[in-house]
Amino acid sequence: MNKKREIASSVKDESLIEKRREQMIRGAVTLFKEKGFHRTTTREIAKAAGFSIGTLYEYIRTKEDVLYLVCDSIYDEVHTRLDRLDIEQGSINVLVTAIEHYYTLIDDMQDEFVVMYQESKSLPKDALSYVLNKEIEMVALFERLLTQCVDNGEIKMTPKEVVMASHHLFVQGQMWAFRRWALRDFTIQEFIDMQTKFLLQGMAGENISIQGA
Amino acid sequence: MNKKREIASSVKDESLIEKRREQMIRGAVTLFKEKGFHRTTTREIAKAAGFSIGTLYEYIRTKEDVLYLVCDSIYDEVHTRLDRLDIEQGSINVLVTAIEHYYTLIDDMQDEFVVMYQESKSLPKDALSYVLNKEIEMVALFERLLTQCVDNGEIKMTPKEVVMASHHLFVQGQMWAFRRWALRDFTIQEFIDMQTKFLLQGMAGENISIQGA
Amino acid sequence: MNKKREIASSVKDESLIEKRREQMIRGAVTLFKEKGFHRTTTREIAKAAGFSIGTLYEYIRTKEDVLYLVCDSIYDEVHTRLDRLDIEQGSINVLVTAIEHYYTLIDDMQDEFVVMYQESKSLPKDALSYVLNKEIEMVALFERLLTQCVDNGEIKMTPKEVVMASHHLFVQGQMWAFRRWALRDFTIQEFIDMQTKFLLQGMAGENISIQGA
Amino acid sequence: MNKKREIASSVKDESLIEKRREQMIRGAVTLFKEKGFHRTTTREIAKAAGFSIGTLYEYIRTKEDVLYLVCDSIYDEVHTRLDRLDIEQGSINVLVTAIEHYYTLIDDMQDEFVVMYQESKSLPKDALSYVLNKEIEMVALFERLLTQCVDNGEIKMTPKEVVMASHHLFVQGQMWAFRRWALRDFTIQEFIDMQTKFLLQGMAGENISIQGA
DNA sequence: TATGAATGAGCTTTCATTCAT
DNA sequence: GATGAATGAAAGCTCATTCAT
Missing domain, CATH: 1.10.357.10 (Tetracycline Repressor, domain 2)
Structure with a gap:
């Protein structure tokens, strides 16, 4: 019950997904800590992760x-x-x-x-x-x-x-x-x-x- | 040190201010509890308090x-x-x-x-x-x-x-x-x-x- | 042609109208000069004129x-x-x-x-x-x-x-x-x-x- | 002294910025002439320029x-x-x-x-x-x-x-x-x-x- | 007559999300 | 896969105007 949710990604390469998501998490934690989830924009997350907003959305569906x-x-x-x-x-x-x-x-x-x-x-x-x-x-x-x-x-x-x-x-x-x-x-x-x-x-x-x- | 902040109101009647703010607080607490501060809109607060958005802003300056x-x-x-x-x-x-x-x-x-x-x-x-x-x-x-x-x-x-x-x-x-x-x-x-x-x-x-x- | 426009007032006393409007004009000119017509609020005009917003609207219809x-x-x-x-x-x-x-x-x-x-x-x-x-x-x-x-x-x-x-x-x-x-x-x-x-x-x-x- | 102010844009492509801003200026001039700056809304400017309000704000910060x-x-x-x-x-x-x-x-x-x-x-x-x-x-x-x-x-x-x-x-x-x-x-x-x-x-x-x- | 609390249409601005390149 | 320009719904806030007192 309550299994791990699969976050959909349009990218196929699993190891790439993992790498990108790790970048994402690292950047996001810093930002969320600093300004909270709501005050952080997806653009900021992408930037902190080191890639573009478009790329961010290749690896997640929503903020x-x-x-x-x-x-x-x-x-x-x-x-x-x-x-x-x-x-x-x-x-x-x-x-x-x-x-x-x-x-x-x-x-x-x-x-x-x-x-x-x-x-x-x-x-x-x-x-x-x-x-x-x-x-x-x-x-x-x-x-x-x-x-x-x-x-x-x-x-x-x-x-x-x-x-x-x-x-x-x-x-x-x-x-x-x-x-x-x-x-x-x-x-x-x-x-x-x-x-x-x-x-x-x-x-x-x-x-x-x-x-x- | 760290004195109570006065929240400015454009209404003069002090007892009315108190009354309205109480309504406001009551409504806001329910909403904030339910959806959090950021997901609650000022219009919702006003409505929950029982008055219009314009009136809300007669008693506060910002959300x-x-x-x-x-x-x-x-x-x-x-x-x-x-x-x-x-x-x-x-x-x-x-x-x-x-x-x-x-x-x-x-x-x-x-x-x-x-x-x-x-x-x-x-x-x-x-x-x-x-x-x-x-x-x-x-x-x-x-x-x-x-x-x-x-x-x-x-x-x-x-x-x-x-x-x-x-x-x-x-x-x-x-x-x-x-x-x-x-x-x-x-x-x-x-x-x-x-x-x-x-x-x-x-x-x-x-x-x-x-x-x- | 192009006769003086009558500005409607709900007050009857003509001399009072004149007095109030003079106050209004004096205040408004200062404010309009300083901030322009659009950036000046009717409340400010009333205040500068020395009476309430309600009274202002007894002597004019619109800003x-x-x-x-x-x-x-x-x-x-x-x-x-x-x-x-x-x-x-x-x-x-x-x-x-x-x-x-x-x-x-x-x-x-x-x-x-x-x-x-x-x-x-x-x-x-x-x-x-x-x-x-x-x-x-x-x-x-x-x-x-x-x-x-x-x-x-x-x-x-x-x-x-x-x-x-x-x-x-x-x-x-x-x-x-x-x-x-x-x-x-x-x-x-x-x-x-x-x-x-x-x-x-x-x-x-x-x-x-x-x-x- | 009094150097040209840089208007920030979140778009990077310089030539696109120039193009969009030209559209914007053309549309704005017409509208401002007609109704003045204050009576013109940003939406109208965007529309006159031929793009959406969101796009308008990609090329400027404020009205x-x-x-x-x-x-x-x-x-x-x-x-x-x-x-x-x-x-x-x-x-x-x-x-x-x-x-x-x-x-x-x-x-x-x-x-x-x-x-x-x-x-x-x-x-x-x-x-x-x-x-x-x-x-x-x-x-x-x-x-x-x-x-x-x-x-x-x-x-x-x-x-x-x-x-x-x-x-x-x-x-x-x-x-x-x-x-x-x-x-x-x-x-x-x-x-x-x-x-x-x-x-x-x-x-x-x-x-x-x-x-x- | 004078007051000022109440109203809500309407404004500027933001930002998650999409999609053509 | 990666990019970033484009989008528009939705948010916070203002203010001319009204009307009960």
């Missing part, structure tokens, strides 16, 4: 396709980087590794993530649901790892807390991408450490009574 | 003004609701109350917050910095409360952890606004409780060794 | 009416000032006086003349032809005076030269209004003297002694 | 650019036609030729000149000063020729008279463009002859005393 290609390429990278973890049995160690890989990935592709989160709402319905689905997959990865930790007794959490914590981890990733201006005193490693510690402390502790008790 | 009015009205509400806390001396109780008020506020104005966070980048430079400043003020409120808890010994945290936790609280608010679709199984009260518990546990625990140690 | 009122008031002044000459029998002396009066008038009402000549093409057909007719009357006055000078032997000119010279005199008046920036080294009296001398020399052809000498 | 192109092309023609005279040593013969060429030029491009003089005030500041400068150059040409005639004894004139006469010649050119409706009984040759004769007579004569002397 939104460019945005989709950007989002899609991000998730290709996510998969490349996190696929190993996908098969491993969950444990605290695997979880910690997953968090580290995920946040490092976001750090490496900060611009791309910002663009994706900022602009994905401009995608056409089906492309949007494809991207959203990728997001859900990510959250589900954390959910699975956490659940397995609960199952093997390493962590104590209600199922609802697992859901919440997964979203939490995911959203903290967005935070790193979006709010780096506010977190410029932190290195990515510090950030990872703190997030990890935070999570594990939050989960491990005896129930602490709140509100005066 | 961006509408977005600013939306953001500004949100922060007016924020201030109305959180101003009491601003003067209180920090303590765990006050902090917990602040979290509750803040997340309840976001819950009440979900659409408005989503729009603000999604679209504020489309504001003109000075308006954007005004809005960003409001955001910083919010984070600073949490920071102050946390620091005072640290000072009075209720909480153990390094200054860096205080900064991180403040951003964390802030971003979790965004999460509630943005990801309600993913959290539809949670009530706002559950959400508040979990976030609060999470935070306090994370802060209170003895240092727990991570990574196998 | 073009304002322009007409300006042009009309100029020719009222022209008539007031030159009517005496209209009845006198032509002679070199009368001609010289006419030139002097005419150029002095233009000097006194420089702004008004500039506006009229620059903007009169924006008048509606009938108003335009009324104003053009006034212009023709002016030229005709010079023509009559010249012709009578020819008839009484004071000047030697072919009928065609009379026509040309009349237009010449008229156009030199425009020049004084329009090109004062280029003629800032000249006083109006110098200008009058030179124009007069120029004309009379030009007409004298064979050395004809003027003024009896 | 005012069209007006500038009109003015500029007039002065290109002026230069083409009068440049020879620019280098010649002044003499009565050269002066007479200059007058003839100048008035003939105006006769050939009557519409263009009318438009330029009527509408140039709608140009943006820098374009206006460029055009005004061209005008000053024209007057200066006459001034130089006259001064040289004075220097070589062919003509007797004070420096002030030279200035005035130069403006006079220039303004008479405007007259021929603007008031042809009033001068329809004259051919351009008659006009030239009369103006020339007028000027030379005015200048050549013994000083004739005016007003009583």
Whole structure:
């Protein structure tokens, strides 16, 4: 369900398509980051990619396709980087590794993530649901790892807390991408450490009574 | 510094201005939420507000003004609701109350917050910095409360952890606004409780060794 | 033929109409001079006149009416000032006086003349032809005076030269209004003297002694 | 000083730019003459030029650019036609030729000149000063020729008279463009002859005393 | 009479997309 | 395959004019 959308191209040569689209994505990310999707013109994208507007349209059908290609390429990278973890049995160690890989990935592709989160709402319905689905997959990865930790007794959490914590981890990733201006005193490693510690402390502790008790 | 921007209007009657702008904001939020700022036309805003395009422009100068009015009205509400806390001396109780008020506020104005966070980048430079400043003020409120808890010994945290936790609280608010679709199984009260518990546990625990140690 | 156009007003009190229109004309001339008819808004005219846009429209029907009122008031002044000459029998002396009066008038009402000549093409057909007719009357006055000078032997000119010279005199008046920036080294009296001398020399052809000498 | 303004075009082919702009100018002059710059819409200009509104804006940036192109092309023609005279040593013969060429030029491009003089005030500041400068150059040409005639004894004139006469010649050119409706009984040759004769007579004569002397 | 809020036709300009070369 | 000139729908905004108060 929600398979990768094929972006039509009138060019036949597959390797050329890939090359051109890569140029396109690189240029587009910079522009989208700077001015947003709507304020960026297709001409600008073509220019930044190094070819003419006519050529641009040989490799896409609509401007939104460019945005989709950007989002899609991000998730290709996510998969490349996190696929190993996908098969491993969950444990605290695997979880910690997953968090580290995920946040490092976001750090490496900060611009791309910002663009994706900022602009994905401009995608056409089906492309949007494809991207959203990728997001859900990510959250589900954390959910699975956490659940397995609960199952093997390493962590104590209600199922609802697992859901919440997964979203939490995911959203903290967005935070790193979006709010780096506010977190410029932190290195990515510090950030990872703190997030990890935070999570594990939050989960491990005896129930602490709140509100005066 | 960064004073409220006056949006010029060619109408003189102040109370009428307020009334019309309220209509405008209400209509605009719905539309911006639905289609985003750029895909919404000024004519649609006028129509949703219940008056003509000409009348719309009697109360604003540019389309961006509408977005600013939306953001500004949100922060007016924020201030109305959180101003009491601003003067209180920090303590765990006050902090917990602040979290509750803040997340309840976001819950009440979900659409408005989503729009603000999604679209504020489309504001003109000075308006954007005004809005960003409001955001910083919010984070600073949490920071102050946390620091005072640290000072009075209720909480153990390094200054860096205080900064991180403040951003964390802030971003979790965004999460509630943005990801309600993913959290539809949670009530706002559950959400508040979990976030609060999470935070306090994370802060209170003895240092727990991570990574196998 | 081409009678004064009545500008409709919904106000009854004639003296009030006159008062308001005078305010209007004074304000409008300044604005039209500065920004031209098209770039001036009716609101600006109302404001410059010292009353509201609603009141403005109690005294005129369209924006073009304002322009007409300006042009009309100029020719009222022209008539007031030159009517005496209209009845006198032509002679070199009368001609010289006419030139002097005419150029002095233009000097006194420089702004008004500039506006009229620059903007009169924006008048509606009938108003335009009324104003053009006034212009023709002016030229005709010079023509009559010249012709009578020819008839009484004071000047030697072919009928065609009379026509040309009349237009010449008229156009030199425009020049004084329009090109004062280029003629800032000249006083109006110098200008009058030179124009007069120029004309009379030009007409004298064979050395004809003027003024009896 | 006051160099030709480059009007930006997004089209690269220079010869195409020239061709399209020529179409544009031709169409615009007709329309501006008929209805004035402000009453003419850009769509009408495009249509008159024979292409779409989108294409129009491939060759200009703003509506005012069209007006500038009109003015500029007039002065290109002026230069083409009068440049020879620019280098010649002044003499009565050269002066007479200059007058003839100048008035003939105006006769050939009557519409263009009318438009330029009527509408140039709608140009943006820098374009206006460029055009005004061209005008000053024209007057200066006459001034130089006259001064040289004075220097070589062919003509007797004070420096002030030279200035005035130069403006006079220039303004008479405007007259021929603007008031042809009033001068329809004259051919351009008659006009030239009369103006020339007028000027030379005015200048050549013994000083004739005016007003009583 | 005076006011000024309301209206909407109409303007300039942009830009995604096409297609002949 | 690559190019870029051409297109026109659609957007933001203005302003002359009206009319209820």
